[in-house]
Amino acid sequence: MKPRVTLALLALALLHHAPPTYAAEPAPQAVTVSAAWARATPPGMAVAAVYLTLRGGPRADRLVGAATSRAAMAQIHVVSAAAGMAQMRPTEGVDVPARESVALAPQGTHIMLMDLPQPLVAGERFPLTLQFEQAGKIDVSVEVRAPGTAPPSAH
Numbered sequence: 616m617k618p619r620v621t622l623a624l625l626a627l628a629l630l631h632h633a634p635p636t637y638a639a640e641p642a643p644q645a646v647t648v649s650a651a652w653a654r655a656t657p658p659g660m661a662v663a664a665v666y667l668t669l670r671g672g673p674r675a676d677r678l679v680g681a682a683t684s685r686a687a688m689a690q691i692h693v694v695s696a697a698a699g700m701a702q703m704r705p706t707e708g709v710d711v712p713a714r715e716s717v718a719l720a721p722q723g724t725h726i727m728l729m730d731l732p733q734p735l736v737a738g739e740r741f742p743l744t745l746q747f748e749q750a751g752k753i754d755v756s757v758e759v760r761a762p763g764t765a766p767p768s769a770h
């Protein structure tokens with residue numbers, strides 16, 4: 616045999632297979648989360664909505680919950696049009712199909728933060744933990760944006 620070659624191959628194998636559990640189990644973060652943001656809240660307003668984009672990994676997953684230290688409660692809400700009015704209500708989960716993007720965006724599904732002890736201030740970031748059926752907990756950083764999309768007539 617050629618010991619040097621064997622060692623080199625062994626080193627390569629170790630590099631490429633560390634940590635070894637990856638080979639048998641799905642990646643711990645099967646879902647990726649990006650562009651998490653919320654609008655700044657005016658003083659006295661105790662609710663806010665978080666929007667973000669979910670990208671499915673090799674396997675389908677499901678967002679089933681959220682939590683943050685910035686709010687007493689966080690719920691996943693879906694929006695439906697009933698009798699000409701947009702209404703939101705809690706939902707038990709949001710499906711994230713494999714390798715597909717799911718956008719939580721204004722006028723649609725969002726993560727509702729309730730009982731904010733302090734307003735969200737434009738420019739700050741706060742942590743949000745998302746709970747998935749398969750991927751478990753994923754921590755994200757939510758960017759707080761100024762409510763700058765209001766039309767001029769709002770002034």
Ligand SMILES: [Cu+2]
Pocket residue numbers: 664692703704725726727
């Ligand atoms: Cu809501």
